[in-house]
Amino acid sequence: MxxxxxxxxxxxxxxxxxxxxxxxxxxxxxxxxxxxxxxxxxxxxxxxxxxxxxxxxxxxxxxxxxxxxxxxxxxxxxxxxxxxxxxxxxxxxxxxxxxxxxxxxxxxxxxxxxxxxxxxxxxxxxxxxxxxxxxxxRQAVVGGLQPGRFERLDRGRLTVYVGGMDTRDGRLENVLIQHDDPEQPEVLSAASGRMWLDAEDGSRYLSLLDGHQVRHGPDPGRGPLREMRFARNDIRLPPPELGGxxxxxxxxxxxxxxxxxxxxxxxxxxxxxxxxxxxxxxxxxxxxxxxxxxxxxxxxxxxxxxxxxxxxxxxxxxxxxxxxxxxxxxxxxxxxxxxxxxxxxxxxxxxxxxxx
Incomplete structure (x- = not known):
């Protein structure tokens, strides 16, 4: 060359x-x-x-x-x-x-x-x-939530707030969840909770203990308004999108x-x-x-x-x-x-x- x-x-x-x-x-x-x-x-x-x-x-x-x-x-x-x-x-x-x-x-x-x-x-x-x-x-069971911060999941349709967290056993304190459903928005609060992973399908769940739930129609001023207390309420959290x-x-x-x-x-x-x-x-x-x-x-x-x-x-x-x-x-x-x-x-x- x-x-x-x-x-x-x-x-x-x-x-x-x-x-x-x-x-x-x-x-x-x-x-x-x-x-x-x-x-x-x-x-x-x-x-x-x-x-x-x-x-x-x-x-x-x-x-x-x-x-x-x-x-x-x-x-x-x-x-x-x-x-x-x-x-x-x-x-x-x-x-x-x-x-x-x-x-x-x-x-x-x-x-x-x-x-x-x-x-x-x-x-x-x-x-x-x-x-x-x-x-x-599969692995981010608790890592996706941080105490004292509002975390938005599922493209902003689900907002989760955790007041405190025990990293040793995964126990959560002062939990607040807002589900932004256009038909029936709801707010859940609980004194404590816990995140766990389903061994069968790998889904993440947030178990709320001793809590309160409020659900209303599209217009809160007109109702209907539904309030209830619960001893335990399991909520399935959306996983991160995998991209297919x-x-x-x-x-x-x-x-x-x-x-x-x-x-x-x-x-x-x-x-x-x-x-x-x-x-x-x-x-x-x-x-x-x-x-x-x-x-x-x-x-x-x-x-x-x-x-x-x-x-x-x-x-x-x-x-x-x-x-x-x-x-x-x-x-x-x-x-x-x-x-x-x-x-x-x-x-x-x-x-x-x-x-x-």
Missing amino acids: LILHRHLMREAFVASTMTLLVLLGVISALFLAELLAEAAQGELPGASVLLLLVLRLPEAILMIGPLALMTGLLLALGRAHEQSEMTVIRAAGVGFGQCFVPLGLLVSAWALALLLVSGWLAPYAVERTGTLMAEAA SEGGEMAARLPQLLSPESPAERREWHWRLAAPLAALILGALAVPLSYRSPRQGRWGSIVVALALYLVYSNAIQAGLVIMERRDAIAGPGLWPIHGVLLLAAAAFWLRHQRRW
Whole structure:
């Protein structure tokens, strides 16, 4: 491999990797805010937020991996144009294909990495997330409640307050529960209580002892109002949502989708191949788009690349929606969308090659 090839590949790889890390930081911040909001609502254990964030990184990589590669190539090759390196290369008699074709190794390796993420790493993350949430639901018997704080569970429909807690035997003191039912809201209070786990189905229960219950209609002022005292009242607490890893999106490894048996599997097959194919096509398209005239702005090609990526990604999502509505086991799928952009990349290549 020529020194020129190693130089271009090194510059493109560093720029693409740094762009990927920056975009991952932005996406991870959005994911973290979403996870913290769900933890505040009691939908998932707060202690597992960071681990769940890590398990969502494959999803983020598939989202921005092709864009990071294209942006990195544009930055590296654009800088070579600005610093007249491409002028020197052309003056030295290096042909267009001889200069840029070796970059196909980087583009192919990047696409292969996205294929591994899409086909194997992402399903493992989905499976691990489901296992983690299931274990958290079984083990968080008392850990989900903290003394002196109002805890909102079941998407805010259930509010629990505990005045005190004995961590040795799990005994609770001064318990208040509000069940926000649109038809029959109710409030329960008890001097003491205890949380326990059903060994058969793993459900969490809160047993209230020596308490008082008030239930009324949608309008408390009009009634009816029902009051009662009880010696014991067992309330089933909602577990954290598990996310449904079985049979859902990204649950199956890619080889299991080679022969789709349903429209849903066929649609997921096309979706899982979209990111690697996008990396190949956008990587090839970045070479002609990186050309800059001496007085051309530095960031013009980046804006064009971003707009092109948005159109491309939205077209893929629209294609997936059309496939879902048609609900057919056969058809072109997303291939026409990839084909149109591939033809555009070939046309730009030929135009740039003639200009070279």
